[in-house]
Amino acid sequence: MSNDKPQYDYDLFVIGAGSGGVRASRMSAGFGARVAVAEDRYMGGTCVNVGCVPKKLYVYASQFSNAFNDSQGFGWSPTSPSFDWTTLRDNKIEEISRLNGIYETMLGGAGVDVLDGRARFVDNHTVEVNGTHYSAEKIIISTGTWPHIPEFPGREHAVTSNEIFDLPVFPKRLLVVGGGYIAVEFAGIFNGLGAQVTQLYRGPLFLRGFDQDIREAASREIAAAGVDLQFNSNVASISKLDSGALQATLEDGRVLEADAILYATGRKPHLQDLDFENVNVEQNSNGTIKVDEYFQTSENNIYAIGDITGGMELTPVALADGMAFAKTQFNNEPTTVDYNTVPTAVFCQPNIGTCGYTEAEAKELFGNIEVFESSFRAMKHTIGGREEKTYMKMIVDRSCDRVVGIHMLGEDAGEIIQGMAIAMKAGATKAVFDSTIGIHPTSAEEFVTMRSPRS
Numbered sequence: 001m002s003n004d005k006p007q008y009d010y011d012l013f014v015i016g017a018g019s020g021g022v023r024a025s026r027m028s029a030g031f032g033a034r035v036a037v038a039e040d041r042y043m044g045g046t047c048v049n050v051g052c053v054p055k056k057l058y059v060y061a062s063q064f065s066n067a068f069n070d071s072q073g074f075g076w077s078p079t080s081p082s083f084d085w086t087t088l089r090d091n092k093i094e095e096i097s098r099l100n101g102i103y104e105t106m107l108g109g110a111g112v113d114v115l116d117g118r119a120r121f122v123d124n125h126t127v128e129v130n131g132t133h134y135s136a137e138k139i140i141i142s143t144g145t146w147p148h149i150p151e152f153p154g155r156e157h158a159v160t161s162n163e164i165f166d167l168p169v170f171p172k173r174l175l176v177v178g179g180g181y182i183a184v185e186f187a188g189i190f191n192g193l194g195a196q197v198t199q200l201y202r203g204p205l206f207l208r209g210f211d212q213d214i215r216e217a218a219s220r221e222i223a224a225a226g227v228d229l230q231f232n233s234n235v236a237s238i239s240k241l242d243s244g245a246l247q248a249t250l251e252d253g254r255v256l257e258a259d260a261i262l263y264a265t266g267r268k269p270h271l272q273d274l275d276f277e278n279v280n281v282e283q284n285s286n287g288t289i290k291v292d293e294y295f296q297t298s299e300n301n302i303y304a305i306g307d308i309t310g311g312m313e314l315t316p317v318a319l320a321d322g323m324a325f326a327k328t329q330f331n332n333e334p335t336t337v338d339y340n341t342v343p344t345a346v347f348c349q350p351n352i353g354t355c356g357y358t359e360a361e362a363k364e365l366f367g368n369i370e371v372f373e374s375s376f377r378a379m380k381h382t383i384g385g386r387e388e389k390t391y392m393k394m395i396v397d398r399s400c401d402r403v404v405g406i407h408m409l410g411e412d413a414g415e416i417i418q419g420m421a422i423a424m425k426a427g428a429t430k431a432v433f434d435s436t437i438g439i440h441p442t443s444a445e446e447f448v449t450m451r452s453p454r455s
Helices: 017-032 045-050 050-076 085-109 182-191 212-224 317-331 359-366 379-384 413-425 430-435 446-448
Strands: 009-014 035-039 113-116 119-123 127-129 132-141 145-147 172-176 196-202 228-231 235-242 246-250 255-258 261-265 267-271 302-304 342-348 353-355 369-376 390-397 402-409
Touching: 009 017, 009 317, 017 035, 017 196, 045 050, 045 085, 050 085, 050 182, 050 379, 085 113, 085 127, 132 235, 172 182, 172 255, 172 317, 182 196, 182 212, 182 342, 212 228, 212 390, 212 402, 246 261, 255 369, 342 402, 342 413, 359 369, 359 390, 359 402, 390 430, 390 446, 402 413, 402 430, 413 446, 430 446
Parallel strands: 009 035, 009 132, 035 113, 132 302, 172 196, 172 261, 196 228
Antiparallel strands: 119 127, 127 132, 145 267, 235 246, 246 255, 342 353, 353 402, 369 390, 390 402
16 A cells, blocks of 8 residues: 555645535545535525525515415414514524534535635645645635625615624614515515515616516515515615614615615625635636636636536525536546526515526527416415415427426415426426326416417
């Protein structure tokens, strides 16, 4: 047996223990690699700490207000419920702490060395953490993105999605600035929890990039639920009043008061304090890291995965990236990720679920398409008394009858579209959907009973 000392301390050094970094670390170690991962903030990354997990918990909390109201039509006589912000906030903190521990245990159990600190590049094979140098044959950057508040007077008074979960006092009046899924979700959360919510977006309609009909249906339902949607509006400045309230002056001169102002106007690559200038890693024009299909950067032993690469900012995509990297590099199994037909959900209220192309994209790509749609009031709401409408849409490439887009606005849309995504991944045609027997009575059965295309 050779006693030669390995050339490097590790086969793989991972910078950032978010979803992608943890998956790459665990799988690579499982394939026999010597692995270390450095994390200076959140074990589990954005998703576990200030993203999908706490957000979904808060969505659940916010839905009880409607459930209490709906129950009366079904014969329940609830007493007037009250909401306690500190209970939700502190229970969330406890749950996230539990998950942090699970991630740390999981990595340790896989044989990964976990370092608590910011890793900084010394050169393309060496990083420094807390004053100690570590060398590695391969290095992954998986530091994700970070919320960004643009420059304007009073920006220091606004909070981002990082801080909104842990506000010391529940804001009775919340101003949300932004039109992406994060802004839309938090507007719905705080509206459901009882705040007076105003959402501003500088464009004519929020959720840019989603199907137009879904966007329009969502705006109708969200406004009907009580969120004051103000499109073509933007903040010019924010000031703090003597009362402690915040005053936002808009570009059109209007003035709005709020107890908190959430800015959800975009995220930027989280590359600060990496000493990035010490390596020759090429970036895209938006600051994300340029990679090939195997996540290799312009430095051939440095890789990048997840949000930092500028692709779809979704936890399951980062997980897929991490798995593909480990298989390729340490299991002699070259693997790429297929980013087509990736399902996604927006946990606004009602939910949005989507997979495949929008109608505009499909028309441009395939030319001759058919569109099937359905809008209805869910059975639950007919007795519960809610006027909320569910909207479903299916897009078919007429040349081959393949379903190329499915979109839904309605309760449990994320759960339903996940199943539809499997059918789409398998290349299901409209004929396959039509020949599938539905489960009755459900909303999901609408997707297998749409018979007449939109004229």
